[in-house]
Amino acid sequence: MVMSEKIWVGIGLSGQFFFTMRFVVQWIATERNRRSVIPESFWYFSIFGSLILLVYSLYRKDPVFILGQAFGTTVYLRNLFFIHKEKKDVSCATS
Incomplete structure (x- = not known):
């Protein structure tokens, strides 16, 4: 296995x-x-893993993997948006 290929496998494994x-x-x-x-x-682990796997799938040029990771990342970010919005709403209501 070529060194750059080992690096990409390492990236995929870290994702x-x-x-x-x-x-x-x-x-x-x-x-x-x-x-x-x-x-x-x-949700943070989901985002980090998904983004790293998205980069890896782009390198591999795997359209199925690319679409799956891109969609998942969008969902994970949206969930975090709602979590932070709720925290902000609660802190504003108690102030």
Whole structure:
């Protein structure tokens, strides 16, 4: 395997690591609360993993992977937008 190819595999694996970590943090939060919980960090891991995997899929020129990661990133960003909006609304209401 050529060195640049090893680097790209490393990039792909790091993206997959972040993407997998979102499930780990969700699982831990759910176990601690004894109910299904999606912590804010789930969305950050989703975004980081998705963006890295998007870059990797662009390098690989894989249209299926590109579309999947691009769409997912949009959804994750939108969820964080709502989370931060809700926090801002709550802080404004208590001020």
